[in-house]
Amino acid sequence: MTVQTVDDKSINENWEPKIIAFLCNWCSYAGADLAGVSRIQYPPNIRIVRVPCSGRINPNFIIKSLTDGWDGVLVSGCHPGDCHYISGNLVARRRFAILNELLEFFGIEPGRVNFMWASAAEGERFANLIKKVTKIIKELGPNTKFKKKWC
Amino acid sequence: MVLKMGVEAENQNIEKSMIETANNLLKNKEVDVIIGYSKGTVPLSSAPIIIRREEDTDKLIWNNLCYVNLAKYLVPLMPQLCDSEGNSLKIGVVSKGCVGRALIHLAVEKQIKLDDIKIIGIPCNGNINRKRIEKEIGESEILELSIVDNNINVKGKDFEQSFPFDEYLNELCKVCKVKSPPNNESLAEVCVGECLEITSVEDDFSDLDEYESKSTEEKWDYIIDTLRTCTRCYACREACPMCYCHLCFVDQNKPIWFGKTTEISEIITFHLTRAMHLAGRCVACGACSSVCPMGIDLNLITRKLEKIVKGRFNFTSGIDIETLAPMTTFKMDDSEEFMLEED
């Protein structure tokens, strides 16, 4: 799947980033749900993909999202110790740590890919972090350099 | 005080004692075959060789062009060395530091059993950066390479050029801290020849400072400039002792994960993901860069991987057989400074 991104010419103040969010089923997805039923407002820029656990998130999901042209990626799981599968998020944390450093090393802007924890009871925190992520990625501008070019 | 020998004499000494060890191992039936290096048919090369008979051991050589990581020949992907009845053989592997590390790490990952293996340790004195020399010579054929007085002398039809040995080593060899295969109590049975008692490796990674001080844009430009000539032949992957997957992620086609074209984002995706997969596993042998037909230098990425793993998990791959690989385990208190927090 590829997403439409605004090309350089049409970047203007109205440009809104498209952010893909991988949320774990047990905490973050429920947190998003809570934010919704509690009517907490947060920016509509994220598109949620529900995954069983943050440990399910293959780094390839993240890299693929960037080459497909998403402007930002967000990954969210249960707080350490709260994983439904005991340790999925702890294994994932090591993976994300390395991916994060490698992306930076390869010259991908820090902030293009974000990681966070949000529990099922943290609707407010979820909304706040989405606001923050959207702001970060809005400042970075569209993801043009890593997007696959149809030469 | 030990007087530093010339590289040439060092090579001869290493070669001599290696052949002797190999000979003894075969004679005493401690191993059935020996994997080592033999003289290459073109300058700037060496050819891996599998030796089965005692009288063939004099084909073994050691010089500063033995860049292939021989541990590759033992990974499950490769056809296993068997006798005519299909029984697995005992194998001796001529091991410089990084080959030994690769074997140990493969054992940590339960890919090989060290019981059937003898690590014939040699004190490696570094590999020559053949791609750099080839590039600097340019469009003249190199016919002969010799090392005299710590200089690499390269001869061609109508030229002769000399390179200082220390400077023209592989970047990874320059900063190598494990020149001989690591040895400790649990490995005593496995190691023969010259091995190194080592339990941890100290490294300051100062060679990365220059690159890391670059801005994001500069880094991106550097990566694009380095990788853009990649033809996707996967020589780097095939030469890597740690790339033993039966189906590499780029080869997965049900469905296709990543494109296999030479479009720059797909090239970067391959190298980025491969680096990701090698975190905590790469043994810094530099084989990937040495075999690249296009002369792409991947050493910087290798060093970065080492640095991340050392810094975060205080782990160096292939040193100890007991410690779990960092990506297969976790700690409750792993640092998570990169996690987003509310303002």
Added chain:
Amino acid sequence: MEQKILQKDQVGKLYSELSKVYTFYAPIKEKGNIVFKKIENPKDIVLDYLNSKIPPKSVLFPETEVLFEYKLDGKDVEIIDRQDLDDKILIFGIRPCDAYSLELMANFFSFHGNLKDELYLKKKENTTIIGMGCNNPRTTCFCTSVDGNPFKKEDSDIFLTDLGEKYLVEGISDKGKDLIQKLSWLAEAKNADIKKANELAKQAEESITTKMDVKEVTKILESSFQHPVWDEISESCIGCGTCAYLCPTCTCFDVIDETDDYNNKGRRIRIWDTCQSCLYTLEASGHNPRDTKIQRCRNRIMHKFSYYPKNYDLLGCVGCGRCIHLCPVNNDLRVILDKILKVEKKEDEKAIA
């Protein structure tokens, strides 16, 4: 035969004249590797090179090539064919072995006229080849053993010989002769120049010392498909694709469909593939008829030296030596062929005994 002289400093002039009509490809140095690229600035052209790292097949058969694109509009599909196939291409400064390889590939891509690969053949038809003699063949070159020659002219339209400070220009085909006529500013060649060119050709041919009886190899291969020599040959191979990717006669490709759902478009592309990859023969059922290293290694040799002669009466190797000096583990083709040649001798001995 038209014989003219091109001064080395006139290459820029030649470029500016020809690039008006042709898409001009020539060797340039890119990150230390010689590759054939479309020339933007004639100063980039490098002509005193051994041979290119990536063979010039990449001009007519690039690593990634779009076959066609499509657009979706509701239920309508609009196919957009390649528009650039009629462009005139000129490949400048190509070595005789590589020029011959383009001819070999044309053979493959037309398969005796039965199955035509229009893409390649059309481009090949529109291509003018300006070949250049190989004054200093590498020690790994063995073109003289495979029906070639460092100064083989037949496969070029125009042939250049490097005489030091100038080039001798010879029109070979009608296409080439016509082109030379148009370049009226070229000076006439003197007899001394022609003589020198012949001498250089002789010298170059003599400098190729690797001689192999390839016909014999072909014969032996026919009966040695299951010979244990293949174990030995493939022993040190690590299974990368360097030899095939950088081989000027390797034609295998993989077809991939790419879709861009959001923009309702897509395309079909082809990329280089190699018989050394384990995926190469993998069938949809999951069965892989060539799933071991030995089989894959054997296939490359068999294809070049046995199947190709059988199908086209031609050898599938042009003797450029790229696979020899670029093999990561130094699995030298010369040594491989030597081992194969020894196969029969052993068998003869057995027969006598």
